[in-house]
Amino acid sequence: MSVEARRRFDRLILPLVDDGFRLARWLTGSATDAEDVMQEACLRAFLALDRLIETNVRAWFLTIVRNACYSWLAKHRPGINLSSELLQPRDRSLLERGGAAAEPMPSPEDMLIAKDEGERLAGAIGTLPLAMKEVLVLREYHGLSYREISEVSGVPIGTVMSRLARAREQLLASFRRTADET
Known part of the structure; x- marks a missing residue:
């Protein structure tokens, strides 16, 4: 990991981690699962940072978080059909208000x-x-x-x-x- 890559990640991505976590928490329905998703999303973002064009970093990072959520859901909750708009989510405990x-x-x-x-x-x-x-x-x-x-x-x-x-x-x-x- 180069120092420059780490600085760029710290400058561009770290300020967006809370937004990503909130999205992941809503999509997975669990703060614990969202933490797992965010680890994967941050790793993906770091590895793809050299391809980032800094026009809309927030949308870019939230796309990565979204995709990481769907990958996590497909792996850990395979019974959920992610492409169906008619799908009702499993019973979940009430989420904290942000x-x-x-x-x-x-x-x-x-x-x-x-x-x-x-x-x-x-x-x-x-x-x-x-x-x-x-x-x-x-x-x-x-x-x-x-x-x-x-x-x-x-x-x-x-x-x-x-x-x-x-x-x-x-x-x-x-x-x-x-x-x-x-």
């Missing part, structure tokens, strides 16, 4: 409400088919544009828009059902 509320000193009641809403959202996202979950997380949690999501996922922009719309519709339907039950 990020803290920006309000100064929330009350304990506000904190409980926010935690409950975060768990409901994470649970609803967890029920989405993998392809829809992927575009939703890339758009809403990572702030990628449709074009960047298209680059990361390898599908046309129209498909990204369609998946995102269907994901949002399913989330709204899930929240409506929950509201009707209470």
Whole structure:
């Protein structure tokens, strides 16, 4: 490993590791599995760094993370058909909500409400088919544009828009059902 390669990796990739981890956690449904995926993704990124054109490093790295997730899922959960948009993910524990509320000193009641809403959202996202979950997380949690999501996922922009719309519709339907039950 050359010193220059290490410096370039530290400068370009290390600031993106948290974004990659969040994507991997959402796609695998587990922080532990996401750590395994991120080790592989960082190794792949380091080995391919000499071929990187520094125009959109974030999309490039998230593409590597995505592909590493799919490889990991295919190896460790072979019963999952990754190409099916109709696939419902296996039961997963609720995922931690990423990020803290920006309000100064929330009350304990506000904190409980926010935690409950975060768990409901994470649970609803967890029920989405993998392809829809992927575009939703890339758009809403990572702030990628449709074009960047298209680059990361390898599908046309129209498909990204369609998946995102269907994901949002399913989330709204899930929240409506929950509201009707209470």
